[in-house]
Each structure stands twice: as structure tokens, then as C-alpha cells.
Amino acid sequence: xxxxAVMAMASTPVQARTVYRCVRDGTVSLxxxxxxxxxxxxxEIDDNAVKxxxxxxxxxxxxxxxxxxxxxxxTVYSTRKLPGSVKVLSFTVQTPPGEPAHPGLGRIGxxxxxxYPAQFRAAARATGVDDxxxxxIAHAESGFDAAAVSPKGxxxxxxxxxxxxxxxxxADPFSSSESINAGARHLQLLMKRYRNDLTxxxxxxxAGIGAVTRYGGVPPYAETQVYIAKVQALHAGYRAALTGKTxxxxxxxxxxxxxx
Numbered sequence: 495x496x497x498x499a500v501m502a503m504a505s506t507p508v509q510a511r512t513v514y515r516c517v518r519d520g521t522v523s524l525x526x527x528x529x530x531x532x533x534x535x536x537x538e539i540d541d542n543a544v545k546x547x548x549x550x551x552x553x554x555x556x557x558x559x560x561x562x563x564x565x566x567x568x569t570v571y572s573t574r575k576l577p578g579s580v581k582v583l584s585f586t587v588q589t590p591p592g593e594p595a596h597p598g599l600g601r602i603g604x605x606x607x608x609x610y611p612a613q614f615r616a617a618a619r620a621t622g623v624d625d626x627x628x629x630x631i632a633h634a635e636s637g638f639d640a641a642a643v644s645p646k647g648x649x650x651x652x653x654x655x656x657x658x659x660x661x662x663x664x665a666d667p668f669s670s671s672e673s674i675n676a677g678a679r680h681l682q683l684l685m686k687r688y689r690n691d692l693t694x695x696x697x698x699x700x701a702g703i704g705a706v707t708r709y710g711g712v713p714p715y716a717e718t719q720v721y722i723a724k725v726q727a728l729h730a731g732y733r734a735a736l737t738g739k740t741x742x743x744x745x746x747x748x749x750x751x752x753x754x
Contacts, residue, residue, distance in 0.1 A: 529576065
């Protein structure tokens with residue numbers, strides 16, 4: 495994991511080190527100090543850990559560059575090129591197949607391109623919402639089960655609440671076509687509202703626009719944070735599968751949602 499490269503730059507011999515997972519404009523970086531202008535979450539990394547956590551949240555190959563710069567009179571390292579940064583090294587790391595994005599995420603499963611392909615393509619064309627993003631949401635929400643009903647009352651493939659279904663004119667919430675179409679339209683609205691910030695789009699889809707507004711960003715709900723990480727990992731997998739690649743590209747793999 496690139497966390498090793500980041501922390502290898504620190505010379506103090508300690509048993510645990512702090513890596514900051516920073517999110518800005520829908521992309522993730524890892525750093526030895528909080529980055530100005532990013533939402534950063536500290537993660538303690540045990541020096542003796544057999545396997546490091548996947549702090550990126552993405553699946554597959556992740557490529558990038560490690561940079562050095564001065565911040566508050568100290569030398570810090572980051573995988574994001576900020577003003578004053580100097581390149582230290584390039585890297586490519588591979589997330590083990592099926593590896594969860596963080597503890598609690600669980601196995602996300604392989605992309606299922608055979609589930610309602612025509613409906614997803616049609617909804618993506620009609621709304622401009624990425625086909626892979628639609629599938630990732632459906633996979634996370636219902637596992638593509640058109641008859642799914644959540645404990646909170648969400649229904650269908652896209653797990654829309656009854657009020658949301660009515661808003662989009664859904665006559666049968668258990669119709670895969672109607673659910674996918676309405677879910678795509680709802681995602682289109684959220685993407686416009688949050689200027690294509692998929693972190694906030696996923697947060698609002700899971701917790702509601704009200705919660706995102708109330709907290710001024712991703713709500714501090716464990717369920718929502720796990721959900722966002724899961725959707726992000728699924729999104730990377732579906733983008734790779736739909737383009738026929740064996741692993742996400744560097745740009746795709748670096749896409750983020752929120753800190754775990």
C-alpha cells in the first residue's frame with residue numbers, strides 16, 4: 495500500500511504512524527499531515543501490521559506520485575501535487591481482489607453486468623449519469639433485487655423511499671425499469687446540486703439531502719460512511735468492467751467518496 499511509501503519518509507522509529515486520508519474534488523490523497531483545502535481523516539497505521547488497510551477505498555491498481563513539500567515549517571509528504579511540491583517517487587500498488595476498502599465494508603462482490611443491462615444503458619443515456627455509477631448504487635442498495643424492501647421502507651432495485659418514488663412519478667416501485675429510471679433521475683438531481691461531487695451525491699442518496707445540509711457535508715453516520723466507501727469501490731469495479739479493463743485506471747482508482 496502507498497501508505498508504506500508515505501510513512502517511510504518519516505524517520506522517527508515508532509510503533510504506529512499517522513496517515514491522513516484527504517478528499518478534495520472527488521479524489522483521494524494520502525499525506526503525513528492534513529492538506530489545506532481537503533477534508534482529511536487521520537488513520538493510525540501499526541508498523542507491525544501484516545496487511546495495511548486500503549485507505550484509497552478503490553479496488554484494483556492505483557498509480558500515482560509521492561511529493562515532498564514544506565508546511566508550517568515541517569517537511570511533509572503527500573500523493574497530491576500541491577504548490578511548492580517536489581516529486582519524490584512514482585508508485586503503482588494493487589489492491590488484493592475482494593479486499594474491503596476499510597474494516598466493516600465487507601466483500602463487495604464482482605461486477606454483475608448481466609443485471610438489467612438495457613435499463614441501465616437507457617437510464618444513463620437519458621440522464622447523463624454514468625452507467626457504472628448507476629450500477630454501483632443499485633448493487634450497493636439492493637444487490638439488483640427488484641423486490642427488495644429495506645427495514646426503513648425503501649423499495650426496488652434503486653431502493654427509493656415511497657415519497658421519492660412519487661416525486662418521480664413511479665407507478666410500480668418494484669418495476670426494474672421504473673426504479674432504475676427514477677433512481678437515475680434522482681442521481682442526476684443530486685449531481686447537479688452537489689456539482690458532481692460523488693462523495694456528497696452518495697451521502698445524500700443514503701442519508702438524505704437534509705442530513706448533508708445539516709452537517710455541511712458527509713454526515714457522521716457510520717452507516718453512511720461505510721455505504722459511500724462501498725459505492726466508490728463498486729464504481730471503480732464497474733467502470734473497469736464496462737471498459738473491458740482488468741483493473742481500474744489510475745484516475746478511476748483515485749476517485750473517492752469519503753474518509754472511512
